[in-house]
Amino acid sequence: MRDYAEKALSYLDRREVQYGDVRLLDSRERNVSTKNGLMGSVSSDETQGLGIRVLIQGCWGFASTDNLSPQSLEQTARRAMQIARASALAKKSDIVLVPEPKTEANWSSPFQIDPFSTSVEDNLDLLLRADKEMRSVEGITLAEGAVHFRRSHEIFLSTEGSVIEQTRVVTGGGIAAHCFAGDEIQKRSYPNSFGGQYQLKGYELINEIRLVENARRIAEEAVALQRADLCPQGKRTVILDGSQVGLQIHESIGHPIELDRVLGMEANYAGMSFLTLEKLRNLRYGSDIVNVVADARLEHGPGLGTFAFDDEGVAAQCTDIIRNGQFTGYLTSRETAAAIGENRSNGAMRADGWNRIPLIRMTNVSLLPGKGTLDELIASTDDGIYMETNRSWSIDDRRYHFQFGCELGWEIKNGKKVRMLKNPSYSGITTEFWNSCDAICGPEAWTLWGTPNCGKGQPSQTMGTGHGASPSRFRNVTVGIAYAS
Amino acid sequence: MxxxxxxxxxxxxxxxxxxxxxxxxxxxxxxxxxxxxxxxxxxxxxxxxxxxxxxxxxxxxxxxxxxxxxxxxxxxxxxxxxxxxxxxxxxxxxxxxxxxxxxxxxxxxxxxxxxxxxxxxxxxxxxxxxxxxxxxxxxxxxxxxxxxxxxxxxxxxxxxxxxxxxxxxxxxxxxxxxxxxxxxxxxxxxxxxxxxxRLAARAAEIAARSQDPKDLEPGKYVTILEPAAVLDLVGFMFFDFSGQAVRDKRSFLTDRVGEKLFGSNIDIRDDVYHPLQSGPPFDGEGVRRKQVTLVEHGVVKSLTYARKTAKAMGTEPTGHGFPLPNEWGEAPMNIVFEGGKTSVNDMISSTDRGVLVTRVWYIREVDPYRKILTGMTRDGTFYVENGKVKHGIRNFRFNESLIDMLNCVESMGEPERASGEESAPMIVPALKLSSFNFTEVTKF
The missing domain is CATH 3.30.2290.10 (PmbA/TldD superfamily)
Known part of the structure; x- marks a missing residue:
C-alpha cells in the first residue's frame, strides 16, 4: 500500500506545491443487527482509496480516488493542484502552517479479541438472546440490538518527509426496548442510546457491556415508563448520568472549542462559536470543580478520539480546555494554530475517509472525575431530578442555548429516588449551566463514552469522538419545558 | 457513473x-x-x-x-x-x-x-x-x-x-x-x-434586514415559515409513512392510518416523477416507484411498502424499499407537499402580530408519537406587526408537535423545490400558521 502513496506523492510538482500530503486508507466494517427475534441486517463493507491535499499559491486543493492505477494517481495529483490554483482566484491571504517535526512511525491500537475473528453466528446468537430477554417482558413491542466492528489502516505521507502508518480497531454495540401503548412510545437503551457504547477496543468490549444481563431490566423500565408521571416543569436540581454528561460535554464544550468554528470556517453549516478569541483564558466557563481536557493519547483510555497521530501527522496530545472552571484552550490544526499565533497544532485534525480532507474534530474531550459514587451523590441531594440516557439533543449554531431530553427520570427527595418520571428534559445556556455544577462523581463512576455519529463539514463527515464523564449535579436548571404546551 | x-x-x-x-x-x-x-x-x-x-x-x-x-x-x-x-x-x-x-x-x-x-x-x-x-x-x-x-x-x-x-x-x-x-x-x-x-443578494438582504435583533418574549405566535423551514420540519415525519414502521409500532401513524390527523387543507404525495424531483424511478430492490397519496384533505391515506412489508400487510408494494437486508423497510423519498397561492409577502400583510422564520436548525424529535420536535431558528428571524416586517429578533428555541402544526395552517404559498440542512430536498410551500410554540430564546 505504501507504494501507492509514494507514487501519488511523486506526482506533485515540488516547484509549485508548498506543502502536500497523501492519505491512503483501507478499512473494513461489519454490521450485525437483530429485531424482534429475527436477523435485522448482516453486512460487511470494505473501502480503499487515496486523498491528496496540496497547498499552492497559499491555497488548498484536494482530490481523491479509489482507483490506484498509476494513471489515476497522476490524474488525481493533477486535479488536486488544479483545484488549489482555482482556490487562488478568491484568495485574500496566504494560508500558513505552523511547523511540525518530520515523523516516521507505525502504531496499532491495542485489543484483546479481534472482532473480525468472531463469527456472525455468534454475534447473532448474543443479540438474539438479549432480544429474547427483552421480549419476555410483557408490553415490549419492539426489541433491537446491534454490534458494529471497524478496522482502518491508514498511511500518511507528506512532502515534509513524514511517513506514518496507523491501524485502529473500533467496536460498538447496544440494545433497545420499545413499548407502545395508548398514545405513547417509550424506549430504554443500553448501555447508551443511538447504537450503544463504542470504544477503541476489540470484541472484549461486547463481553464487558453484558447485553444479555441488562436486557430484562431495560425492558421492564420501558414498560414502567408508560405508567410514570410526567417530569415536572420549573427550576430544579438535576443529576445527569455519565452518558448524558458525555453528550453535554460534546455539544456545549467539544464543539465550541473547535477553532475552525471560532474563525468562521463552518459558518454556513455547523455554525460558529460563542468562544471568540478574546475569551481565551478570560472566561469562567464553569464552576471551580469543572476540569476538562482534550486528550487523544492512549493513556487517557480507549476512546473513539484516541490515536497516535492526527490526519496532519501531528502527534496525539493532551490539552487543557477548562482548568478549575477557567477556559484555557481550543482544538487546533496547523493552519488555525498559525492564525492565532500558536507555535504548534494540538493535533485535532481528523478525516472520516480517504475521500475527505481532515477537519478540526474532537478527540477525547473529557470531564475529569471528582469524588464519590452516584449513590452518594443522590444521598446528598435533598430535592432534585436524576436523568439517564439521552433521547433528544439540540443546541443553537453558536452553542449557547441547548435542550436535552432523556429516556428515564427519577425524582429525588431527601437523598432517595422516590418516583419514576417519564419524558424528562432540561435546557439552559452553556456557561450558566457549567457554572451551576456543584458535584462530579469520582473515578469509579467515570466512563470513556463513545459518540460514533458526530457530523460536521461540507461534504459531510461523520466522526467518532470520546467523552470521559461521571455522573454530575447541576443546580437551578430549567426542566420540563420540552413538554410545556 | x-x-x-x-x-x-x-x-x-x-x-x-x-x-x-x-x-x-x-x-x-x-x-x-x-x-x-x-x-x-x-x-x-x-x-x-x-x-x-x-x-x-x-x-x-x-x-x-x-x-x-x-x-x-x-x-x-x-x-x-x-x-x-x-x-x-x-x-x-x-x-x-x-x-x-x-x-x-x-x-x-x-x-x-x-x-x-x-x-x-x-x-x-x-x-x-x-x-x-x-x-x-x-x-x-x-x-x-x-x-x-x-x-x-x-x-x-x-x-x-x-x-x-x-x-x-x-x-x-x-x-x-x-x-x-x-x-x-x-x-x-x-x-x-x-x-x-441572486442567492447572495437574497442572503445579504436578510442579514441587513435582521440587523440589531431585539428580544421578543417566547410564546405562541402566528408564524410564517419560509419553504426551507417547512422542509426541515416536515421532513422529520416521512420515515413514519412506512408500513414496516407501523408494524414495529415506532411510527406516529400506528393505529392512525385512515384518520383525519391534519387540517383539511393538507395534501401530501410521494412522486418521483415530479419535474422538480431527483432520484431513480426504482427502489433498493429494483421495484418501480409508484406515485403514492400519503395525506388527502388531512386524512392519512396510505403508507409506502417494500415487497416484504406489503406481503405481511396484505397490500401491494409501492417501490419505496431500501436495499436488503435492512431493519427499516421503506420510506417515501420524493415528497410533494401541495400548496396554495398566497405569497410570503401576502402572508406578512395579513398578520397583525407574528414571527417570520427563514430557516430552522438542529431539529430533533422530543416525542415520537405526538411528533414533538425541538430546534432553533437561524439566519433571519423577524417580528411582524400590522402587516409589516418590523425588525429582526433573537433566535428562538421551539418545541412543537408536527400534528398540531399541520392542523393550524392558515395559508400556503406555491410549492417549490426547497433545500435545507436537516432533510433531503422536497417540493414544499411556505406556510402561515395560526400558532407555533417558541419556548425559549438564545443570546443572538
Whole structure:
C-alpha cells in the first residue's frame, strides 16, 4: 500500500506545491443487527482509496480516488493542484502552517479479541438472546440490538518527509426496548442510546457491556415508563448520568472549542462559536470543580478520539480546555494554530475517509472525575431530578442555548429516588449551566463514552469522538419545558 | 457513473463466482466536487471519484450483503465469498421473498451535460461573484458550490436490470453582518438554474434586514415559515409513512392510518416523477416507484411498502424499499407537499402580530408519537406587526408537535423545490400558521 502513496506523492510538482500530503486508507466494517427475534441486517463493507491535499499559491486543493492505477494517481495529483490554483482566484491571504517535526512511525491500537475473528453466528446468537430477554417482558413491542466492528489502516505521507502508518480497531454495540401503548412510545437503551457504547477496543468490549444481563431490566423500565408521571416543569436540581454528561460535554464544550468554528470556517453549516478569541483564558466557563481536557493519547483510555497521530501527522496530545472552571484552550490544526499565533497544532485534525480532507474534530474531550459514587451523590441531594440516557439533543449554531431530553427520570427527595418520571428534559445556556455544577462523581463512576455519529463539514463527515464523564449535579436548571404546551 | 456495459460485465463476473440461489449486484458512485468558502475567501476545495459494488446473496431464505470498492478479479471473488459466508451463518427467514423479476421503468431525465462539465474554475468564479455582493453590503460570506455526476445500477440473477444517472448542483450561502445573518440555498440537476449572485443578494438582504435583533418574549405566535423551514420540519415525519414502521409500532401513524390527523387543507404525495424531483424511478430492490397519496384533505391515506412489508400487510408494494437486508423497510423519498397561492409577502400583510422564520436548525424529535420536535431558528428571524416586517429578533428555541402544526395552517404559498440542512430536498410551500410554540430564546 505504501507504494501507492509514494507514487501519488511523486506526482506533485515540488516547484509549485508548498506543502502536500497523501492519505491512503483501507478499512473494513461489519454490521450485525437483530429485531424482534429475527436477523435485522448482516453486512460487511470494505473501502480503499487515496486523498491528496496540496497547498499552492497559499491555497488548498484536494482530490481523491479509489482507483490506484498509476494513471489515476497522476490524474488525481493533477486535479488536486488544479483545484488549489482555482482556490487562488478568491484568495485574500496566504494560508500558513505552523511547523511540525518530520515523523516516521507505525502504531496499532491495542485489543484483546479481534472482532473480525468472531463469527456472525455468534454475534447473532448474543443479540438474539438479549432480544429474547427483552421480549419476555410483557408490553415490549419492539426489541433491537446491534454490534458494529471497524478496522482502518491508514498511511500518511507528506512532502515534509513524514511517513506514518496507523491501524485502529473500533467496536460498538447496544440494545433497545420499545413499548407502545395508548398514545405513547417509550424506549430504554443500553448501555447508551443511538447504537450503544463504542470504544477503541476489540470484541472484549461486547463481553464487558453484558447485553444479555441488562436486557430484562431495560425492558421492564420501558414498560414502567408508560405508567410514570410526567417530569415536572420549573427550576430544579438535576443529576445527569455519565452518558448524558458525555453528550453535554460534546455539544456545549467539544464543539465550541473547535477553532475552525471560532474563525468562521463552518459558518454556513455547523455554525460558529460563542468562544471568540478574546475569551481565551478570560472566561469562567464553569464552576471551580469543572476540569476538562482534550486528550487523544492512549493513556487517557480507549476512546473513539484516541490515536497516535492526527490526519496532519501531528502527534496525539493532551490539552487543557477548562482548568478549575477557567477556559484555557481550543482544538487546533496547523493552519488555525498559525492564525492565532500558536507555535504548534494540538493535533485535532481528523478525516472520516480517504475521500475527505481532515477537519478540526474532537478527540477525547473529557470531564475529569471528582469524588464519590452516584449513590452518594443522590444521598446528598435533598430535592432534585436524576436523568439517564439521552433521547433528544439540540443546541443553537453558536452553542449557547441547548435542550436535552432523556429516556428515564427519577425524582429525588431527601437523598432517595422516590418516583419514576417519564419524558424528562432540561435546557439552559452553556456557561450558566457549567457554572451551576456543584458535584462530579469520582473515578469509579467515570466512563470513556463513545459518540460514533458526530457530523460536521461540507461534504459531510461523520466522526467518532470520546467523552470521559461521571455522573454530575447541576443546580437551578430549567426542566420540563420540552413538554410545556 | 460507470457505463452500462461495464456494470453488466462486472455483474457477469460476480455471477461466475456465486453459488447462491439468487444474487443481486448494486453498483453506485460517481464524481463530486465542492468549493467551500468562508471569510470571503475559498478555504476548502475538494474532489472525489469512487464507485462501490455491493453483492447480496440468498441461500435458502438467508441473505446478506457485502460491499467493496475494489474491482480487481480477486476482490470481486472475495466480495461474493464474504456475502455468501455472512448469509450462510444466519437462521433462515421464512418471510424472505425471491428477488424481483425484470421490469420496465418510466424514464426520468436528471442529467445535465452542463453540470457535468463544470470546472473548479467555474465554481470559483461563481463564488467570487457571490463574495463581491456580500462585500458590497459590508458583510462576510460563507458557503458551498458543488457539482456532482453519478448514478447507480441494480442487476439480479432473475434478469432485473435497472440503471440511473443524474447530475446535481447546489449553492448555499450564509452572509454575516455585525450582529445578524442571512441565508439562501438552491439545488438542481442543471447548474444553469442556479444563480450565485441572486442567492447572495437574497442572503445579504436578510442579514441587513435582521440587523440589531431585539428580544421578543417566547410564546405562541402566528408564524410564517419560509419553504426551507417547512422542509426541515416536515421532513422529520416521512420515515413514519412506512408500513414496516407501523408494524414495529415506532411510527406516529400506528393505529392512525385512515384518520383525519391534519387540517383539511393538507395534501401530501410521494412522486418521483415530479419535474422538480431527483432520484431513480426504482427502489433498493429494483421495484418501480409508484406515485403514492400519503395525506388527502388531512386524512392519512396510505403508507409506502417494500415487497416484504406489503406481503405481511396484505397490500401491494409501492417501490419505496431500501436495499436488503435492512431493519427499516421503506420510506417515501420524493415528497410533494401541495400548496396554495398566497405569497410570503401576502402572508406578512395579513398578520397583525407574528414571527417570520427563514430557516430552522438542529431539529430533533422530543416525542415520537405526538411528533414533538425541538430546534432553533437561524439566519433571519423577524417580528411582524400590522402587516409589516418590523425588525429582526433573537433566535428562538421551539418545541412543537408536527400534528398540531399541520392542523393550524392558515395559508400556503406555491410549492417549490426547497433545500435545507436537516432533510433531503422536497417540493414544499411556505406556510402561515395560526400558532407555533417558541419556548425559549438564545443570546443572538
Amino acid at each position: 460507470l457505463p452500462k456495459e461495464r456494470c453488466q460485465e462486472l455483474f457477469s463476473q460476480i455471477l461466475k463466482h456465486s453459488e447462491a440461489d439468487e444474487t443481486e449486484v448494486l453498483i453506485a458512485g460517481g464524481a463530486s466536487e465542492l468549493t467551500r468558502f468562508a471569510n470571503n475567501t475559498i478555504h476548502q476545495n475538494v474532489a472525489e471519484e469512487g464507485y462501490r459494488l455491493s453483492v447480496r446473496t440468498v441461500f435458502d431464505g438467508k441473505t446478506a450483503r457485502a460491499t467493496t470498492n475494489k474491482f480487481d478479479a480477486e476482490s470481486l471473488k472475495r466480495v461474493v465469498a464474504e456475502s455468501s459466508s455472512l448469509a450462510r451463518q444466519q437462521p433462515r427467514d421464512p418471510d424472505l421473498l425471491p428477488m424481483p423479476d425484470r421490469e420496465s421503468y418510466r424514464a426520468v431525465n436528471r442529467y445535465s451535460e452542463t453540470t457535468a462539465a463544470v470546472t473548479p474554475e467555474d465554481r470559483a468564479r461563481g463564488v467570487v461573484s457571490a463574495i463581491k455582493i456580500a462585500e458590497k453590503n459590508g458583510q462576510t460570506a460563507a458557503g458551498t458550490f458543488s457539482t456532482t455526476r453519478g448514478g447507480q445500477a441494480l442487476l439480479n440473477s432473475r434478469g432485473l436490470c435497472a440503471f440511473y444517472h443524474e447530475t446535481h448542483a447546489e449553492f448555499s450561502i450564509t452572509t454575516m453582518a455585525p450582529n445578524s445573518s442571512g441565508w439562501a440555498k438552491k439545488d438542481s440537476a442543471d447548474v444553469r438554474d442556479i444563480s450565485p449572485e
